[in-house]
Amino acid sequence: MSPSPPLLGGAAPAPARAAPSFLPIPIHTRRRVPTTRAAAPSFFPIHARRRVSTTRAAASHSHANDAILLRRAADVADLSAGLTSPHPNFGCVIARPQLDTDSADSRVVGEGFLYAQGTPCAELLAAQEAGEQARGATAYLNLEPGDCYADGTAVGSLVQAGIARVVVGLRHPLKHLRGKAIQALRSEGIQVDVVGEDLQSKLFKEALKSCLIVNAPLLYRAAFHVPYSVLKYAMTADGKIAASSGHASWISGKASRGRVFELRGRSDAVIVGGNTVRFDDPRLTARHVKGHVPVRIVMSQSLNLPEEANLWNVNDAYTIVATQRGARRDFQKKLAMKGVEVVEFDMLNPRGVMSYCYDRGYLSVLWECGGTLAASAISASVIHKIYAFWAPKIIGGLNAPTPVGELGLSQMTQAINLMDVSYEQRVAGAEAGCEDIAPGVIAGGGSAELGEGGAVIVGGRGL
Numbered sequence: 001m002s003p004s005p006p007l008l009g010g011a012a013p014a015p016a017r018a019a020p021s022f023l024p025i026p027i028h029t030r031r032r033v034p035t036t037r038a039a040a041p042s043f044f045p046i047h048a049r050r051r052v053s054t055t056r057a058a059a060s061h062s063h064a065n066d067a068i069l070l071r072r073a074a075d076v077a078d079l080s081a082g083l084t085s086p087h088p089n090f091g092c093v094i095a096r097p098q099l100d101t102d103s104a105d106s107r108v109v110g111e112g113f114l115y116a117q118g119t120p121c122a123e124l125l126a127a128q129e130a131g132e133q134a135r136g137a138t139a140y141l142n143l144e145p146g147d148c149y150a151d152g153t154a155v156g157s158l159v160q161a162g163i164a165r166v167v168v169g170l171r172h173p174l175k176h177l178r179g180k181a182i183q184a185l186r187s188e189g190i191q192v193d194v195v196g197e198d199l200q201s202k203l204f205k206e207a208l209k210s211c212l213i214v215n216a217p218l219l220y221r222a223a224f225h226v227p228y229s230v231l232k233y234a235m236t237a238d239g240k241i242a243a244s245s246g247h248a249s250w251i252s253g254k255a256s257r258g259r260v261f262e263l264r265g266r267s268d269a270v271i272v273g274g275n276t277v278r279f280d281d282p283r284l285t286a287r288h289v290k291g292h293v294p295v296r297i298v299m300s301q302s303l304n305l306p307e308e309a310n311l312w313n314v315n316d317a318y319t320i321v322a323t324q325r326g327a328r329r330d331f332q333k334k335l336a337m338k339g340v341e342v343v344e345f346d347m348l349n350p351r352g353v354m355s356y357c358y359d360r361g362y363l364s365v366l367w368e369c370g371g372t373l374a375a376s377a378i379s380a381s382v383i384h385k386i387y388a389f390w391a392p393k394i395i396g397g398l399n400a401p402t403p404v405g406e407l408g409l410s411q412m413t414q415a416i417n418l419m420d421v422s423y424e425q426r427v428a429g430a431e432a433g434c435e436d437i438a439p440g441v442i443a444g445g446g447s448a449e450l451g452e453g454g455a456v457i458v459g460g461r462g463l
């Protein structure tokens with residue numbers, strides 16, 4: 001068994017043991033990368049400028065200025081969430097004082113982020129955008145660069161651009177890369193300030209949070225050798241995920257389901273069990289949002305699955321069926337004929353499937369399963385975060401399924417306390433942004449103010 005991850009939102013997990021280098025990613029997981037962004041190395045993230053709230057920083061080289069621009073680097077890095085695995089989300093913001101004006105504000109002159117595996121690094125894109133204005137400027141990096149292509153591009157781009165100072169949010173989580181780029185930059189005479197080491201003030205707390213959150217899946221993966229797992233479910237106000245008949249469409253509304261598409265787009269894989277395939281015939285795509293299309297994984301011991309199902313249409317997305325060794329070999333062949341990959345396990349269970357996902361290089365996995373598999377995944381300590389969609393409806397039914405099945409807990413004192421709980425209200429027509437859980441452990445609990453549209457309750461847990 002892997003060591004238990006800390007409570008989600010705690011301090012940045014330090015690698016428990018030497019982590020392996022990034023694994024090659026199967027081609028199929030990347031085939032849906034939209035060409036509009038991937039094929040344009042000189043892409044200028046115009047939309048990044050819209051999404052980042054602050055366009056001008058405070059006084060150059062002040063802590064406030066640095067913290068604002070570092071957060072901006074994390075926000076820019078987040079633009080490719082779900083697309084970079086097994087690499088981190090890297091963002092680079094280059095800013096310089098406005099010497100020709102009275103303003104004490106720094107001006108952003110270049111930005112870039114790693115779009116996907118194999119695309120130019122954030123530092124190169126930002127330096128290209130800044131051009132001559134990069135000379136003497138400060139570069140803000142949410143994460144210390146690695147050196148995936150062993151060509152020193154990230155460091156070389158900053159050096160060649162004439163960057164005078166670099167502010168780094170987090171050191172690289174992998175042992176063999178940790179500190180290397182920082183050292184290389186310093187040896188070139190560039191001042192490098194690392195948050196928590198060279199820069200310590202309250203102002204950096206929020207900036208550091210942003211840097212941690214944007215790469216939470218990678219940090220978990222590097223520390224605990226499992227993908228970062230999120231369990232998502234939609235339930236009625238009386239805690240049911242379907243009617244007694246199994247019918248479940250729809251519990252939540254359009255806005256909530258849109259949020260699920262976003263979550264899928266940030267994940268490398270979506271997992272369901274056999275019951276979900278039999279009852280819901282889901283598609284599990286990230287349709288309606290542009291971005292990454294996750295691999296769909298079905299866990300089924302018996303392989304008692306329908307001959308025809310949306311998940312067998314691999315034109316939508318790649319599908320893997322994980323099953324028990326020897327199960328229905330005739331059906332396995334039928335699935336293979338449709339292009340579905342079948343993987344046999346000696347003992348099919350959530351931890352085994354997570355190890356398999358880790359070996360495939362997945363950073364983050366979304367569990368959209370029913371209560372039985374959810375309970376099994378929670379018991380196996382592979383779930384790190386829960387998104388509970390709450391709909392203001394009552395369906396009743398003694399046998400109507402609930403989000404989490406048998407956990408073997410008989411006393412309320414044994415209940416698993418969620419940490420860092422946050423609430424987001426979704427009202428049709430009002431698309432509010434979701435505050436992600438923040439590092440810094442807060443004992444969970446509390447109640448949400450819920451209106452007509454329903455809510456999302458987000459929390460992590462100790463495992």
Ligand SMILES: Nc1nc(O)c(N)c(N[C@@H]2O[C@H](COP(=O)(O)O)[C@@H](O)[C@H]2O)n1
Nearest residue numbers: 234248250251252280282283284285368
């Ligand atoms: N967010 C949400 N709201 C509901 O009301 C639901 N019933 C579900 N169910 C999950 O979504 C899957 C269907 O996905 P597709 O729309 O076919 O892509 C279903 O199998 C459940 O996992 N979710």
